[in-house]
Amino acid sequence: MKLLNLLFTIFCVSSLIAQEPVYTWGKPQTNENPERGTDKLISLGDKGFVLLRQSRSASESSNYWLEYYDPSLTLISNIKIEFSVGVMGDSYDIEKIVPQKGVLYALVSHWDKTTMLNTLSLKTVNLNGKLDHYMNLTSQSAEKYMNRGGFDITFSENGKKLLVINEAPFERKTFEKLSLTCFDVETKKEDWTHAQELKTPSDRGYNNNIAISNSGKAIMFKKYSEKMKWYYALFTCGGPGDWNENSLSILGERVISDYKITTNNDNEFRKYRCKGNTIST
Numbered sequence: 001m002k003l004l005n006l007l008f009t010i011f012c013v014s015s016l017i018a019q020e021p022v023y024t025w026g027k028p029q030t031n032e033n034p035e036r037g038t039d040k041l042i043s044l045g046d047k048g049f050v051l052l053r054q055s056r057s058a059s060e061s062s063n064y065w066l067e068y069y070d071p072s073l074t075l076i077s078n079i080k081i082e083f084s085v086g087v088m089g090d091s092y093d094i095e096k097i098v099p100q101k102g103v104l105y106a107l108v109s110h111w112d113k114t115t116m117l118n119t120l121s122l123k124t125v126n127l128n129g130k131l132d133h134y135m136n137l138t139s140q141s142a143e144k145y146m147n148r149g150g151f152d153i154t155f156s157e158n159g160k161k162l163l164v165i166n167e168a169p170f171e172r173k174t175f176e177k178l179s180l181t182c183f184d185v186e187t188k189k190e191d192w193t194h195a196q197e198l199k200t201p202s203d204r205g206y207n208n209n210i211a212i213s214n215s216g217k218a219i220m221f222k223k224y225s226e227k228m229k230w231y232y233a234l235f236t237c238g239g240p241g242d243w244n245e246n247s248l249s250i251l252g253e254r255v256i257s258d259y260k261i262t263t264n265n266d267n268e269f270r271k272y273r274c275k276g277n278t279i280s281t
Contacts, residue, residue: 026073036065042099046071050104050127052097061085062094068127079129081106089113091145096152097125101159106131107152111145118142120151120164135188138181140166150206156214157263160185163212165220170204178208180237182216191216192239200224211261221261230255 036053043049051067064081086092095107104125111118119139123131142148150167162185168177181193200222209221220235234246 024073026069027075029067029075039064039097042104044099045102047102048076049073050099057085061091064094064097066125066127066129077127079127081125081129081131083131086110095120098153098155100155105134109148109151111142111148113145116141116143118148118151120153120166122153122162135183137164137183138166138179138193140168140179142169144169147204150208152208152210154210154212155185156212156216158214161191161212161214161216163210163218165208165210167206167208168202171202174202176200176202180210180218180220182212182218182239194237194240194243196237196243198222209259209261211263213263219261219263221259223256232256 031053033053033055036055039052039054041049041051048068048070051069053065053067055063057063063083065078066081067078068076070076081094083094084092090113091111093109095109097104097106099105106123106125108121108123108131109118110121117139118141120137122134122137124134125131137153138151140149147169149169150165152165154163155161156163162183164181164183166179166181176198177195178198179193179195182191183189184191203224207223209223211219213219216238218237220237222233222235224231224233232247236244236246
């Protein structure tokens with residue numbers, strides 16, 4: 001009897017695994033504007049999907065379009081995001097658009113020649129193409145628009161924490177400087193900020209990948225080259241003064257070609273894919 005039950009279980013599991021997936025195909029859509037490249041496909045949960053398209057103007061500012069599809073994959077609207085880039089010396093840019101828990105957020109930068117500041121803010125993106133101000137983030141000194149430093153944001157897995165990285169503008173014969181700032185998304189208040197000077201020379205090619213846990217602990221993976229050789233380091237930060245560095249010497253001569261950092265509750269899970277090898281911790 002036990003053997004029959006076991007065989008029945010194996011048969012059922014095998015049948016489930018062998019079943020073909022069910023596909024739902026939407027009506028074919030033709031992109032009549034090839035200059036609008038696909039940025040990302042975003043799920044809005046029960047609301048459907050948004051195909052985000054992007055193009056760059058002659059001034060190198062980004063323009064975005066929202067192709068909104070309902071859950072049945074029917075195209076509902078195709079709208080350009082309303083956004084003013086300002087004027088020379090007082091310019092605005094949409095740096096990136098990210099989804100989080102069914103909401104679209106835009107990271108907007110503002111460079112002011114008078115104050116010599118580059119300021120970041122977060123705005124919500126509505127499906128009608130309009131932006132609504134959500135919260136102010138951080139700012140840093142920047143004398144020139146083309147040398148404003150680097151910046152990025154990331155949300156925690158539960159969407160309640162937001163991490164902002166500000167990388168100082170390139171400066172010859174100095175070391176790289178950056179700051180990490182953690183915000184509470186619901187209260188729109190800053191939890192903590194930490195400024196750090198690294199041991200690597202200042203460079204125009206910023207290569208710092210960040211993540212934040214639900215409790216507000218930050219992790220940063222850095223990739224940099226010296227004398228034609230790649231090096232890697234992992235940093236953690238839990239608040240002002242709480243900064244730790246870990247060099248990834250276990251790689252030897254292998255090269256990390258692709259990577260992604262994610263968090264789950266308070267535990268960091270890091271997966272690195274190397275040339276011909278897989279390393280996960």
